[in-house]
Amino acid sequence: MTEACLGLPAPAKLNLFLHVTGRRPDGKHLLQSIFTLIDLADTVDLTLLPSGDVEREGVLTGPAEEDLCVRAARLLKERFRVGAGVRIRLEKRIPVGAGLGGGSSDAATVLIGLNRLWNLRLTRSELMALGVELGADVPFFLFGRNAFAEGIGEKLLPVELPDARYRLVWPGRGVSTGKIFSAPDLTRSTETRKIAVFSDSIRNRWPALPGHNDLEPVAARIEPAVQKALRMLSESGFEPRMTGSGSTVFAVEPEGAPKRSLNLPEGWLEFRVRSLPVHPLASWLTE
Ligand SMILES: C[C@@](CO)(OP(=O)(O)O)[C@H](O)COP(=O)(O)OP(=O)(O)OC[C@H]1O[C@@H](n2ccc(N)nc2=O)[C@H](O)[C@@H]1O
Numbered sequence: 001m002t003e004a005c006l007g008l009p010a011p012a013k014l015n016l017f018l019h020v021t022g023r024r025p026d027g028k029h030l031l032q033s034i035f036t037l038i039d040l041a042d043t044v045d046l047t048l049l050p051s052g053d054v055e056r057e058g059v060l061t062g063p064a065e066e067d068l069c070v071r072a073a074r075l076l077k078e079r080f081r082v083g084a085g086v087r088i089r090l091e092k093r094i095p096v097g098a099g100l101g102g103g104s105s106d107a108a109t110v111l112i113g114l115n116r117l118w119n120l121r122l123t124r125s126e127l128m129a130l131g132v133e134l135g136a137d138v139p140f141f142l143f144g145r146n147a148f149a150e151g152i153g154e155k156l157l158p159v160e161l162p163d164a165r166y167r168l169v170w171p172g173r174g175v176s177t178g179k180i181f182s183a184p185d186l187t188r189s190t191e192t193r194k195i196a197v198f199s200d201s202i203r204n205r206w207p208a209l210p211g212h213n214d215l216e217p218v219a220a221r222i223e224p225a226v227q228k229a230l231r232m233l234s235e236s237g238f239e240p241r242m243t244g245s246g247s248t249v250f251a252v253e254p255e256g257a258p259k260r261s262l263n264l265p266e267g268w269l270e271f272r273v274r275s276l277p278v279h280p281l282a283s284w285l286t287e
């Protein structure tokens with residue numbers, strides 16, 4: 001029997017490094033990156049509605065057409081001519097526009113949950129092909145485990161990462177991904193490297209992170225709070241890096257290091273998180 005109500009996790013991600021290696025003919029940027037899942041998560045509640053409506057509740061107040069949960073549900077409903085509907089209740093913990101992939105992860109969780117609630121029996125790769133229509137990070141969350149990414153993030157290979165604790169600082173505001181990618185001073189031609197170069201570096205040099213984030217200097221220029229967050233973590237003895245297009249900065253927290261909180265400006269947030277080896281819903285994804 002199919003459940004009529006599901007309460008599901010949507011974990012955040014970090015980009016351990018992010019290289020911009022070129023552009024596609026449509027202007028989107030080609031990347032190389034390692035994505036890791038972390039245990040900071042939103043909760044998505046899905047309730048089956050026989051009426052066929054897609055309804056939403058929660059803290060996001062923008063137009064429903066821009067809500068990635070609603071867009072994910074409507075995409076599935078229209079593509080597979082589903083008669084049933086859903087009420088989506090979102091409990092948001094992942095800051096918005098933070099480079100933590102919260103919206104993409106929420107959308108991926110909606111796809112995974114509705115696949116079950118609406119009894120669609122779509123495979124992981126079918127869900128990933130739908131997911132990339134919603135955003136470049138969505139396929140990663142449907143892939144279900146830590147990954148080396150190429151293309152715009154849709155070409156994924158599994159990668160083994162050490163179990164790690166990370167310290168995150170969200171500097172009180174988000175940054176726009178579009179603004180970062182359209183900046184004239186963005187480096188767009190970092191040389192493409194083989195995945196082995198990055199995995200060897202992780203094996204031999206951890207907790208030092210491989211590579212760098214090409215989006216970091218641009219975000220730090222556009223949003224001085226990002227620069228300040230990097231400086232604060234660095235002055236506290238960490239080796240900070242920005243995730244994705246920002247605004248969150250993070251650092252590997254060495255095992256056994258003192259757990260002192262940072263003295264952050266008002267409105268900023270600090271998170272201590274652990275890496276996840278697999279997505280909490282990985283067992284719901286079938287080949
Ligand atoms: C940078 C990354 C890395 O994980 O994540 P975030 O930091 O946003 O979480 C992603 O590539 C974010 O991809 P995605 O989430 O699809 O970006 P969107 O907000 O849809 O993109 C906003 C705009 O940025 C540009 N864009 C985005 C992705 C890309 N690979 N090249 C681009 O040029 C496009 O002009 C797009 O219209």
Ligand SMILES: Nc1ncnc2c1ncn2[C@@H]1O[C@H](COP(=O)(O)OP(=O)(O)O)[C@@H](O)[C@H]1O
Pocket residue numbers: 060062066067068069090095096097098099100101102103104106107177244245246247
């Ligand atoms: N469920 C959602 N959670 C967060 N942001 C969402 C969601 N649905 C739509 N958005 C929009 O997506 C944009 C990117 O949000 P988010 O995924 O949090 O950031 P990032 O891409 O930096 O990781 C925001 O501008 C926000 O308005």
